[in-house]
Amino acid sequence: MNMSHNWVEIGRVDEIPRQGARVITTATGDIAIFRTAADEVFALADKCPHKGGPLSQGIVHGRRVACPLHDWKINLETGIAAAPDEGCAARYPVRVADGMVSLSLIE
Amino acid sequence: MDMSLPAAAGSKMKLVMVGNGMAGMRTLEELLKAAPGMYDITVFGDEPHPNYNRIMLSPVLAGEQTVEQIVLNSRDWYAENGITLHTGKKVAKIDRRARCVETDSGTRAPYDRLLLATGSRPFVLPVPGARLPGVLGFRDIADVEAMIRASTESRHAVVIGGGLLGLEAANGLKLRGMDVSVVHIGAWLLERQLDEPAARLLQQSLEEKGLRFLLQKHTAELVQGESGRVCAVKFKDGETIPADLVVMAVGIRPNTELAESAGLHCNRGLVVNDTMQTFDPRIYAVGECVSHRGIAYGLVAPLFEQAKVCANHLAEHGVARYIGSMTSTRLKVSGIDLFSAGDFTGGEGTESLVYSDAAAGSYKKLVIKGNKLVGACIYGETLDGAWYFDLLREGTDISQLRKNILFGQSHLGDAGHGPAERVAALPDTAEICGCNGVCKGDIVSAIRDKKLFTLDEVRAHTKASASCGSCTGLVEALLAHTAGGDYSAAPSKKPLCGCTEHSHDEVRATIVEQKLKTMADTMRFLEWKTPDGCGKCRPALNYYLLCAWPTGYWDDAQSRYINERAHGNIQKDGSFSVVPRMWGGLTNPQELRAIADVAEKFKVPEMKVTGGQRIDLFGVKKEDLPAMWADLAAAGFVSGHAYGKAMRTVKTCVGSTWCRFGTQDSTGLGVKLEQLTWGSWMPHKFKLAVSGCPRNCAEATIKDFGVVCVDSGYELHVGGNGGIKVRVTDLLCKVETEAQVLEYCAAFTQLYREEAHYLERTAPWVERVGLAHVKAKVVDDAASRKALAERFLVSQKPAQVDPWKARAEGEARHEFTPIAAFV
Numbered sequence: 001m002n003m004s005h006n007w008v009e010i011g012r013v014d015e016i017p018r019q020g021a022r023v024i025t026t027a028t029g030d031i032a033i034f035r036t037a038a039d040e041v042f043a044l045a046d047k048c049p050h051k052g053g054p055l056s057q058g059i060v061h062g063r064r065v066a067c068p069l070h071d072w073k074i075n076l077e078t079g080i081a082a083a084p085d086e087g088c089a090a091r092y093p094v095r096v097a098d099g100m101v102s103l104s105l106i107e
Numbered sequence: 108m109d110m111s112l113p114a115a116a117g118s119k120m121k122l123v124m125v126g127n128g129m130a131g132m133r134t135l136e137e138l139l140k141a142a143p144g145m146y147d148i149t150v151f152g153d154e155p156h157p158n159y160n161r162i163m164l165s166p167v168l169a170g171e172q173t174v175e176q177i178v179l180n181s182r183d184w185y186a187e188n189g190i191t192l193h194t195g196k197k198v199a200k201i202d203r204r205a206r207c208v209e210t211d212s213g214t215r216a217p218y219d220r221l222l223l224a225t226g227s228r229p230f231v232l233p234v235p236g237a238r239l240p241g242v243l244g245f246r247d248i249a250d251v252e253a254m255i256r257a258s259t260e261s262r263h264a265v266v267i268g269g270g271l272l273g274l275e276a277a278n279g280l281k282l283r284g285m286d287v288s289v290v291h292i293g294a295w296l297l298e299r300q301l302d303e304p305a306a307r308l309l310q311q312s313l314e315e316k317g318l319r320f321l322l323q324k325h326t327a328e329l330v331q332g333e334s335g336r337v338c339a340v341k342f343k344d345g346e347t348i349p350a351d352l353v354v355m356a357v358g359i360r361p362n363t364e365l366a367e368s369a370g371l372h373c374n375r376g377l378v379v380n381d382t383m384q385t386f387d388p389r390i391y392a393v394g395e396c397v398s399h400r401g402i403a404y405g406l407v408a409p410l411f412e413q414a415k416v417c418a419n420h421l422a423e424h425g426v427a428r429y430i431g432s433m434t435s436t437r438l439k440v441s442g443i444d445l446f447s448a449g450d451f452t453g454g455e456g457t458e459s460l461v462y463s464d465a466a467a468g469s470y471k472k473l474v475i476k477g478n479k480l481v482g483a484c485i486y487g488e489t490l491d492g493a494w495y496f497d498l499l500r501e502g503t504d505i506s507q508l509r510k511n512i513l514f515g516q517s518h519l520g521d522a523g524h525g526p527a528e529r530v531a532a533l534p535d536t537a538e539i540c541g542c543n544g545v546c547k548g549d550i551v552s553a554i555r556d557k558k559l560f561t562l563d564e565v566r567a568h569t570k571a572s573a574s575c576g577s578c579t580g581l582v583e584a585l586l587a588h589t590a591g592g593d594y595s596a597a598p599s600k601k602p603l604c605g606c607t608e609h610s611h612d613e614v615r616a617t618i619v620e621q622k623l624k625t626m627a628d629t630m631r632f633l634e635w636k637t638p639d640g641c642g643k644c645r646p647a648l649n650y651y652l653l654c655a656w657p658t659g660y661w662d663d664a665q666s667r668y669i670n671e672r673a674h675g676n677i678q679k680d681g682s683f684s685v686v687p688r689m690w691g692g693l694t695n696p697q698e699l700r701a702i703a704d705v706a707e708k709f710k711v712p713e714m715k716v717t718g719g720q721r722i723d724l725f726g727v728k729k730e731d732l733p734a735m736w737a738d739l740a741a742a743g744f745v746s747g748h749a750y751g752k753a754m755r756t757v758k759t760c761v762g763s764t765w766c767r768f769g770t771q772d773s774t775g776l777g778v779k780l781e782q783l784t785w786g787s788w789m790p791h792k793f794k795l796a797v798s799g800c801p802r803n804c805a806e807a808t809i810k811d812f813g814v815v816c817v818d819s820g821y822e823l824h825v826g827g828n829g830g831i832k833v834r835v836t837d838l839l840c841k842v843e844t845e846a847q848v849l850e851y852c853a854a855f856t857q858l859y860r861e862e863a864h865y866l867e868r869t870a871p872w873v874e875r876v877g878l879a880h881v882k883a884k885v886v887d888d889a890a891s892r893k894a895l896a897e898r899f900l901v902s903q904k905p906a907q908v909d910p911w912k913a914r915a916e917g918e919a920r921h922e923f924t925p926i927a928a929f930v
């Protein structure tokens with residue numbers, strides 16, 4: 001079941017700080033778009049599975065972000081909280097072509 | 108069904124483990140976490156059971172737990188993890204040439220790596236009759252089952268050995284209805300854990316439970332009865348007592364026969380190096396069978412540390428080292444609390460502090476050497492054991508605590524609960540950790556379901572005791588009650604975080620010595636285990652680099668916590684609060700008007716006066732921050748740094764300008780101090796206050812740096828704290844002029860900046876390094892003071908640039924604006 005992605009360009013990779021994130025506002029809530037030290041780009045709902053903390057504001061390390069509110073570590077690739085915590089943030093497909101980041105809103 | 112083919116090319120490496128016990132299995136669990144799927148694993152154990160919690164044999168014997176409840180890894184667990192398990196099979200031979208082991212029943216298994224975790228066995232006294240039926244050790248499920256059987260069939264039990272194990276056995280047999288005598292060769296019980304007065308109290312409570320003690324008795328013979336079983340114990344002095352069951356608990360001997368037969372070097376244990384490797388590089392060993400730096404440990408906590416290190420090397424990460432452990436002990440007999448750690452006997456060059464209340468059954472002895480705690484032995488109220496153990500292993504300077512140290516930290520007093528037994532009696536809904544809202548039920552089920560052993564594990568899984576730590580005593584009591592002993596041993600030094608083996612102090616010193624100027628260089632030089640650190644070490648490194656190279660380090664915004672990156676305090680709904688600086692707490696109509704205008708313009712939902720005499724604007728949206736700061740900057744405000752690990756506020760009283768008691772211009776001095784220190788980044792938040800007289804209306808004696816004005820000058824106070832643990836300041840010294848106040852303040856601040864660990868407030872820092880050290884650097888040595896103050900001023904030049912204004916003018920705009928918006 002390969003849903004056709006609805007890719008939308010959102011900006012250039014270098015507009016996102018390395019080891020950091022930017023926010024995309026949408027009608028249904030914010031999305032955080034992350035860039036790792038290795039220049040990989042990931043997108044998650046900007047809502048921690050714990051108590052809804054804004055993940056975009058956390059410290060990005062490796063392929064993880066530490067939530068700024070209570071320090072849960074969320075995997076950027078899967079959205080899953082690192083053990084022993086349990087929970088999952090919604091993921092959004094991202095692709096990068098020629099330095100331009102596109103996002104698909106189909107989760 | 109012998110299989111001894113060499114590993115086919117390309118297939119996984121084979122790991123064989125001999126000894127299916129606690130240390131070995133912990134190693135495998137750590138290995139599966141560190142390098143899942145790296146090995147084909149085969150486990151041999153001569154007991155017929157999967158791995159169980161040996162420690163809990165005591166509660167099983169006492170009828171408080173069942174054998175099923177103490178299983179740690181079920182057979183399903185082995186299957187799920189692809190481990191081949193052979194139970195009831197004893198490995199009899201290791202062929203190191205062919206790299207293969209063989210059991211006494213002929214099963215063979217080839218290995219690429221071999222892990223020996225054969226544990227130890229009870230030492231059997233060399234007396235006649237020692238092998239008679241009815242004479243047991245206390246080591247495994249079979250022993251416990253035999254004891255339980257004996258308790259239903261016969262009456263007289265004799266336990267030889269008055270150590271931890273012997274007393275637990277005696278207590279269990281008594282609870283099973285037997286008539287129990289404990290025979291001990293020493294002058295008092297538990298002489299390796301307790302001194303004589305504490306041991307007497309213990310003996311008294313055990314006698315009240317119905318146990319009988321024969322001290323300083325030498326066993327000569329175990330006498331055989333007509334049935335062929337043991338019937339009596341005979342002593343050297345000729346006395347004989349009846350015995351249907353004899354339990355020998357006089358010590359343990361490491362199981363090294365297998366290793367020795369394979370030619371591995373043993374010396375009171377199988378000898379390993381700091382990577383847990385034996386003299387054969389393919390063979391590793393952990394647990395009670397091991398001798399590391401001449402020590403064989405007999406408690407699980409150090410064995411679990413060994414397990415971690417061993418797994419790290421089996422996983423070929425190759426970075427961990429085991430450097431020995433400090434251990435503490437507790438006895439698992441319900442209703443009896445004792446704790447002991449370190450060298451509690453005292454002796455030359457030590458002093459002892461003793462508290463004793465025999466009527467109340469309470470005894471405490473602390474042994475001090477120089478200004479450090481080196482040993483503790485407590486009977487009765489043991490909840491402070493954890494705190495003493497921390498002081499001990501961290502080598503904390505206790506000279507400031509000496510007066511009150513005997514009374515403990517009163518963890519329980521803080522949390523409003525009663526003594527140890529009451530923890531067990533608390534309902535499941537009782538809140539244990541107020542910081543993280545964790546109830547007793549959550550903690551107990553996490554300990555049970557997730558098999559937690561150490562305080563750190565409970566912290567990770569439940570967050571209990573992970574914040575302020577005042578509930579640590581309660582959590583430890585729950586851990587001891589639920590899981591058995593106290594497993595919280597600690598490495599002799601604390602690494603900064605999981606990314607490195609190095610401590611805070613080592614990292615700081617290396618940055619300066621090696622002239623490391625960037626985070627990447629620091630991580631590379633110190634061989635960080637992660638590519639770009641974690642949320643714990645990056646902010647620390649960023650601060651250490653900034654402090655070491657104030658003019659040459661490029662502050663890394665991505666390694667700062669959000670509050671410092673966004674220059675506001677993030678609130679629980681993701682909005683921010685804004686606190687403009689008001690020098691010394693002074694303000695005027697124009698400023699208030701400007702703040703009111705800003706609040707209206709940006710529809711600030713709530714305003715509040717803070718404890719530090721500032722005005723806080725709550726509920727500001729992140730996008731609005733730069734525009735709001737632009738307006739505030741135009742009115743002359745700079746950032747109040749209310750969000751940072753930084754100099755926060757100088758609180759003042761009105762002083763001699765208005766107050767009839769005032770001795771000096773406390774407000775004016777406060778403003779000068781704030782102008783001196785604002786903008787400075789610190790290991791943690793840093794607050795100042797100036798009071799105009801000893802009535803101390805500005806509460807200067809619970810601040811990091813407080814000034815109390817007196818007629819003849821200024822008293823300088825340091826290391827106070829008004830947070831979770833209130834701490835009154837220590838008097839640093841008295842000075843005569845304002846200029847001196849400023850110089851001493853700069854010097855003290857810089858010493859703290861250069862020496863404290865990241866996220867350590869001045870209060871614990873002063874306690875750790877000692878006031879004498881601070882005085883030596885700041886008061887007694889004028890040259891040192893001048894140099895410190897000078898370095899502080901250098902660091903302040905680049906720091907006193909208003910971050911709000913810069914952002915209002917466009918710096919770091921990406922931080923405040925969305926990259927895109929969809930509607």
Ligand SMILES: Cc1cc2nc3c(=O)[nH]c(=O)nc-3n(C[C@H](O)[C@H](O)[C@H](O)COP(=O)(O)OP(=O)(O)OC[C@H]3O[C@@H](n4cnc5c(N)ncnc54)[C@H](O)[C@@H]3O)c2cc1C
Nearest residue numbers: 126128129130152153161197198225226394395406407592
């Ligand atoms: C009753 C009791 C209470 C205790 N209470 C505490 C406490 O409160 N706190 C604490 O910290 N510690 C306590 N201990 C000590 C703790 O249980 C041990 O330190 C720990 O179990 C040792 O782990 P290990 O893996 O080295 O050895 P073990 O757990 O003994 O495992 C070794 C296993 O290897 C098997 N084996 C040996 N040779 C072979 C072979 N050739 N082939 C196959 N299998 C073999 C053994 O049968 C055994 O099953 C207690 C111990 C006992 C007995």
Ligand code: SF4
Nearest residue numbers: 760766769799800804
């Ligand atoms: S501290 Fe002393 S000078 Fe300051 S307001 Fe209080 S009474 Fe007055």
Ligand code: SF4
Nearest residue numbers: 541542679829830831
């Ligand atoms: S403001 Fe301080 S005291 Fe109040 S709830 Fe928050 S952390 Fe606790």
Ligand code: FES
Nearest residue numbers: 048051053067070
């Ligand atoms: S909201 Fe993210 S850790 Fe609590």
